[in-house]
Amino acid sequence: MDSCGGKVRDRGPSDATLDSRLASGAPVAYAPGDKLVHPQHGVGTVDGPPSVASDGRTYVQLFFETASLKIMIPMDSLDEVGIRRLSSVEHAQTILATLEEPAEVSAQWSERNADTIARVKSTDLDQAALVVRDLTRYEQRAAKPLSAAERGALDRCRDTVAQELALVLDLSQEDIRALIDAKIAAGTPDDDQGGDAPVAV
Structure with missing residues (x-):
């Protein structure tokens, strides 16, 4: 373990x-x-x-x-x-740790979407993990739901991260998805925010 x-x-x-x-x-x-x-x-x-x-x-x-x-x-x-x-075990552990880190996500859809598109196009697993972390937390904390484009990006990145980490760490897809969710939840701030200011996630 x-x-x-x-x-x-x-x-x-x-x-x-x-x-x-x-x-x-x-x-x-x-x-x-x-x-x-x-x-x-x-x-x-x-x-x-x-x-x-x-x-x-x-x-x-x-x-x-x-x-x-x-x-x-x-x-x-x-x-x-x-x-x-394929990523190394050490890299997989770093990605899981990154999911717990705090971040800020723009409340403006255009800025948030531009960041998401850039990360998805990078084809980098670290960037895919940031999409999963930031959009998951934003959806949980923001007053507005994710757009259809954001939802699609989140689902694709979640599948990508889960598939590779499950293989590297020898976990089932179900277990790794639960672990991803737990890591994201562990780093979520408690205070509520709103408006157009960047949302701390």
């Missing part, structure tokens, strides 16, 4: 092997079983060895279990697409 309430996942052979390949500084050839994160589809598993297509480019195939989806991505476009490796 880690300090943030999650059980630390035993790192399997695929994790250790990928770490060693990354640490070597050589070009990474992802192996079957490696976990990678796609900005739109979430966590996927490398399904088979890289293959060379008729265009001469080397492709990696990812399988996304939750959507029963397979996609092929050129190896030389992984950074451009936003593909990244």
Whole structure:
């Protein structure tokens, strides 16, 4: 059990092997079983060895279990697409701690929406966690409900964060969602606010 309430996942052979390949500084050839994160589809598993297509480019195939989806991505476009490796246990713990931290969210929809869009476009898990924290608390404290766009962003980011943290910390989706909610609630201020001033959340 880690300090943030999650059980630390035993790192399997695929994790250790990928770490060693990354640490070597050589070009990474992802192996079957490696976990990678796609900005739109979430966590996927490398399904088979890289293959060379008729265009001469080397492709990696990812399988996304939750959507029963397979996609092929050129190896030389992984950074451009936003593909990244699975977060570490330490990073997952940092994200859970961030959910407890105080923040301010603009009461103006245009400013709040611009911040949300920028965070979602970043494809960064830390930014997705901030969307979950800030919009969840804002919805709980503000007099007005979230817009349809904000609700959609919140739901997508919550799914993204929950899926990856559940895998990293070896928790069920149900347990990690409850843990996320508990962390957010633990850092919520007690005072009531209103008006157009930034809302402390």
